[in-house]
Amino acid sequence: KAGVTQTPRYLIKTRGQQVTLSCSPISGHRSVSWYQQTPGQGLQFLFEYFSETQRNKGNFPGRFSGRQFSNSRSEMNVSTLELGDSALYLCASSDRLRTSNTGELFFGEGSRLTVL
Amino acid sequence: QKEVEQDPGPLSVPEGAIVSLNCTYSNSAFQYFMWYRQYSRKGPELLMYTYSSGNKEDGRFTAQVDKSSKYISLFIRDSQPSDSATYLCAKGAQKLVFGQGTRLTINP
Numbered sequence: 001k002a003g004v005t006q007t008p009r010y011l012i013k014t015r016g017q018q019v020t021l022s023c024s025p026i027s028g029h030r031s032v033s034w035y036q037q038t039p040g041q042g043l044q045f046l047f048e049y050f051s052e053t054q055r056n057k058g059n060f061p062g063r064f065s066g067r068q069f070s071n072s073r074s075e076m077n078v079s080t081l082e083l084g085d086s087a088l089y090l091c092a093s094s095d096r097l098r099t100s101n102t103g104e105l106f107f108g109e110g111s112r113l114t115v116l
Numbered sequence: 117q118k119e120v121e122q123d124p125g126p127l128s129v130p131e132g133a134i135v136s137l138n139c140t141y142s143n144s145a146f147q148y149f150m151w152y153r154q155y156s157r158k159g160p161e162l163l164m165y166t167y168s169s170g171n172k173e174d175g176r177f178t179a180q181v182d183k184s185s186k187y188i189s190l191f192i193r194d195s196q197p198s199d200s201a202t203y204l205c206a207k208g209a210q211k212l213v214f215g216q217g218t219r220l221t222i223n224p
Contacts, residue, residue, distance in 0.1 A: 004159070031210065043160070043204065043214040056211040090159050094210070104150075105212065107159030 122215025
């Protein structure tokens with residue numbers, strides 16, 4: 001079974017631009033979560049989608065948004081990029097119906113965003 | 117105060133040593149506690165999860181939760197160089213709150 005796939009793996013943007021990151025979950029998983037990882041703040045929850053609906057949201061500004069498609073693939077978008085948005089963005093999928101309370105997430109390798 | 121506090125280390129021990137990794141947490145709502153391992157340039161992978169107080173063992177790894185003191189621990193017995201990674205504690209269900217992560221190095 002293929003794991004979680006994230007694209008692109010690396011990207012460089014400049015302040016003010018926007019970026020879209022893509023995530024393909026494990027086949028059969030309908031829940032996709034996004035996390036931001038930085039050296040200073042660690043791993044922080046951005047949002048979770050299940051069956052194309054946002055179910056949970058973290059404490060990030062509205063510049064961070066996401067969506068999920070009918071095939072469970074997900075995208076996240078960051079608009080008006082700031083230097084502080086430089087981070088590793090991790091996508092995780094889960095079989096939410098089976099593991100709704102266990103926190104068993106399967107992470108991708110992440111998309112490393114550098115904002116100049 | 118962060119919901120989950122974890123000493124970032126780094127922690128360096130010789131091969132074969134017993135490693136103890138610890139976290140403290142606030143907010144005692146009903147939830148699960150997890151340990152994830154993250155190798156360099158990789159995403160985190162779930163090692164173990166546990167619910168309520170007590171121990172859970174899986175091979176060389178033992179996870180322990182003490183709800184009275186709000187302490188989460190991971191013990192690694194007979195540590196190997198391949199255990200060198202960052203270990204992250206977390207709590208929650210679908211919306212996980214992570215500790216800062218402890219970078220562990222096992223020296224041959």
